Amino acid sequence: MKASDTATASLDARAVREQFPIFRAERAKPLRYLDSAATSQKPDAVIEAMDRYYGTINANIHRGIYRIAEEATAAYEDARRRLADFIGARSPRELIFTSNSTAAINLVAYAWGRSQLEAGDAIVLTVMEHHANLVPWQILAAERDVELRFIPITGSGELDLAALPTLLADGRVKLVGAVHISNVLGTVNPIAEIARQAHAAGARMLVDASQSVPHCPVDVQALGCDFFAFTGHKMLGPTGIGGLWARRELLEAMPPFMGGGEMIREVKLTGSKWNELPWKFEAGTMPIAEAIGLGAAVDYLRSLGMERVFAHDRELVAYAMERLREVPGLTLLGPSEDKRGGVIAFTLDGIHPHDVATVLDDDGVAVRAGHHCAMPLHEALGVPASARASFHCYSLPEEVDALVAGLHRARKVFAR
Ligand SMILES: Cc1ncc(COP(=O)(O)O)c(C=O)c1O
Structure with missing residues (x-):
């Protein structure tokens, strides 16, 4: 793919994803990688x-x-x-x-x-x-x-x-x-x-x-x-x-x-x-x-085009915010979608973010939980920790869907 032939089209994240060996690896459950703010995956070209x-x-x-x-x-x-x-x-x-x-x-x-x-x-x-x-x-x-x-x-x-x-x-x-x-x-x-x-x-x-x-x-x-x-x-x-x-x-x-x-x-x-x-x-x-x-x-x-990478992040974050608002007891941290990049942190009433992340991991959904090396920020927000989903050029809407389904499951698990 060359920037010149893709400058106006939106990013084909599915085609991009195929160029990342970690997503081609055989595993029991598909990897839903929502932790790109911690580290990104690597395409074949880099390896x-x-x-x-x-x-x-x-x-x-x-x-x-x-x-x-x-x-x-x-x-x-x-x-x-x-x-x-x-x-x-x-x-x-x-x-x-x-x-x-x-x-x-x-x-x-x-x-x-x-x-x-x-x-x-x-x-x-x-x-x-x-x-x-x-x-x-x-x-x-x-x-x-x-x-x-x-x-x-x-x-x-x-x-x-x-x-x-x-x-x-x-x-x-x-x-x-x-x-x-x-x-x-x-x-x-x-x-x-x-x-x-x-x-x-x-x-x-x-x-x-x-x-x-x-x-x-x-x-x-x-x-x-x-x-x-x-x-x-x-x-x-x-x-x-x-x-x-x-x-x-x-x-x-x-x-x-x-x-x-x-x-x-x-x-x-x-x-x-x-x-x-x-x-x-x-x-x-x-x-x-x-x-x-x-x-x-x-x-x-x-070759992807940075404008398109950013637009893809923002589309996913807007979709994720809309879907996450459906989850009862969930609080989104941070500004509206038009003012942010592809990162979204949240808390879920009565469930520690580490427990949220553990339940999500059972579904193959990888998110970060904790203070994300920003303890003073969490203090200012009045929460000890949060869970965070973050995206990159290979992230897909169905990964957001898996996250939301996992959060509903976490609520059931911890309601018992
Ligand atoms: C905003 C910000 N600054 C600095 C860092 C530190 O990056 P590194 O550990 O690669 O030095 C990170 C990593 O999470 C970050 O998100």
């Missing part, structure tokens, strides 16, 4: 690209001067180019490979945060952050006596932007960090507007794009951010690879995060000089096969 690397050009990169080492280096750097282009970076040099979003945000907290922030500075985050965009800042805040402030949420699970001007008013804020699409509420946050206000107050803007890069068109220039973190395994790629995009001048000015091989240009016993971007931030042997697999995932997503 084959990684196999090809190991089977034909396995060698370390940037070191060997023999043929397969050069081919491996070219494949790795080519993956970087495709990924940079996918998110609208001006240059692949602005794109650092990391192991995931968590590592990307920690890189910013250590390399940028520790070189820029001092006692009395402040960081603004949101109440709906994943722990990955909260805990690294808590560690830094405790170390440097930096204040953390939070944009609250409204009753409908959106950011309460009316609070932002006050949070920024004293000129002490050096960084604003926000999740692009919430992994619990599905809320799509107005990043460009938040970035505009952050910049007007002299702060940098960091975006946790873990749930947006895999699902919708993104453009770091249009978002107007300074740091942008994402993770490969949620975007049909392998685990162990992700990325940090940042403005070149920021990366140039930042000290390295980790020291070791490859991130240096020259080493003497008395000191070292750092490599150029992006390698200054890529110490040690990198996850080469994973980067190549992620490059293949980008090609695959592009």
